[in-house]
Amino acid sequence: MQALEKLLGEARDLAARELSPSENEAEVGRIMSICNACRYCEGFCAVFPAMTRRLEFAQADIHYLANLCHNCGACLHACQYAPPHEFTVNVPRAMARVRGETYSSYAWPRALGSLYKNNGLTVALALALSLALFLLLTVQVTGGVLHEPLAGNFFAIFPHNTLALMFGAVFGYAILALSIGVRRFWGEVSPGEISGESSAEAASNVLRLKYLDGGHGQGCNNEDDAYTLLRRRFHHFTFYGFMLCFAATSVATLYHYLLDLHAPYALSSLPVMLGIAGGIGLLIGPAGLLWLNLKRHPLHGDAAQKPMDRGFIALLLLTSLTGLLLLALRDTSVMGLLLAIHLGVVMALFLTLPYGKFAHGIFRSAALLKWSIEKRQPSRLQLGSE
Numbered sequence: 001m002q003a004l005e006k007l008l009g010e011a012r013d014l015a016a017r018e019l020s021p022s023e024n025e026a027e028v029g030r031i032m033s034i035c036n037a038c039r040y041c042e043g044f045c046a047v048f049p050a051m052t053r054r055l056e057f058a059q060a061d062i063h064y065l066a067n068l069c070h071n072c073g074a075c076l077h078a079c080q081y082a083p084p085h086e087f088t089v090n091v092p093r094a095m096a097r098v099r100g101e102t103y104s105s106y107a108w109p110r111a112l113g114s115l116y117k118n119n120g121l122t123v124a125l126a127l128a129l130s131l132a133l134f135l136l137l138t139v140q141v142t143g144g145v146l147h148e149p150l151a152g153n154f155f156a157i158f159p160h161n162t163l164a165l166m167f168g169a170v171f172g173y174a175i176l177a178l179s180i181g182v183r184r185f186w187g188e189v190s191p192g193e194i195s196g197e198s199s200a201e202a203a204s205n206v207l208r209l210k211y212l213d214g215g216h217g218q219g220c221n222n223e224d225d226a227y228t229l230l231r232r233r234f235h236h237f238t239f240y241g242f243m244l245c246f247a248a249t250s251v252a253t254l255y256h257y258l259l260d261l262h263a264p265y266a267l268s269s270l271p272v273m274l275g276i277a278g279g280i281g282l283l284i285g286p287a288g289l290l291w292l293n294l295k296r297h298p299l300h301g302d303a304a305q306k307p308m309d310r311g312f313i314a315l316l317l318l319t320s321l322t323g324l325l326l327l328a329l330r331d332t333s334v335m336g337l338l339l340a341i342h343l344g345v346v347m348a349l350f351l352t353l354p355y356g357k358f359a360h361g362i363f364r365s366a367a368l369l370k371w372s373i374e375k376r377q378p379s380r381l382q383l384g385s386e
């Protein structure tokens, strides 16, 4: 009986915590009230016109606005109330802190979201290392990590069905966890009805990373007041590099099952060419993002989230590096060694996708879709800029 009462008490505490705003949410509410009176930054991104449709900011509004923010830094450099002003208005930092909270509160399972949020870089690298070691041991036991050249035939090391089963399970888990997370977000922000026009606009905004152009086309801020398009470019290299690698795997799967054409494929084949293009994109993009991240202005974003951001960037870089190296040396005796390391890194990347920067891309896309829906609806206030 006592245990039941304790459990009920804990459930009540949890519900109360979820209903009352956190310190970071209250800070976004405070800043948005100042911005709503000022409105100087209205043209910078979607956050400000979405803000003008509200006079009060409920928890769901704050989560929506936080995920709509691209952390471009433009409003911090433009703001007359930014630190050291006594109002200490720092929109990108306040939004980033709430975003960080939403990554773990929407995550499934939530405990993994919190673990990754607090120790992103360590978790990412430890997971990649353990999986690679496990696969290396498997290769060693079954035939040795160093072997006679096998003409690039990966399936001589890991049978095709074993690989399909391992990656099917990991990929399925990532999709399930991301879907549950985005469903939680979508349900909370009550988006309204999706039309063809709003989804086309949101897709275009996502694919072009429209709001990383700073609202004037010259780009966002990184380390100082100067505008730069580099963040937009490196994000594009990363996103399209990832998509090309995904396309390479999908085409290879179709070759295998539909056309009965089995790997290894020639360098001039479609899956390999897509993989090389994707690998190069995934090398340039994350390397550039890491370089920008290291010299980012200290007032931008939330410094506590840097390990999580860098964990994701590190896994992307390791994926492309090991993948390209594996392709270059696939006809040598170290293919088994490189294959085990590459597969370990890719599995770690997929297992952590639902908890870090990738999830942020999904929530941001959902927030942009909500904005495209919302802006087509009449303002409930009848006094906003829309």
Ligand code: SF4
Residues within 6 Å of the ligand: 034, 035, 036, 038, 039, 040, 041, 042, 075, 076, 078, 079, 080, 081, 082, 089, 091
């Ligand atoms: S960030 Fe500063 S300048 Fe921009 S709308 Fe808010 S208060 Fe005004």
Ligand code: SF4
Residues within 6 Å of the ligand: 041, 044, 045, 046, 047, 048, 068, 069, 070, 071, 072, 073, 074, 075, 076, 091, 092, 095, 211
């Ligand atoms: S940091 Fe950039 S994206 Fe975020 S609210 Fe400010 S201007 Fe908009």
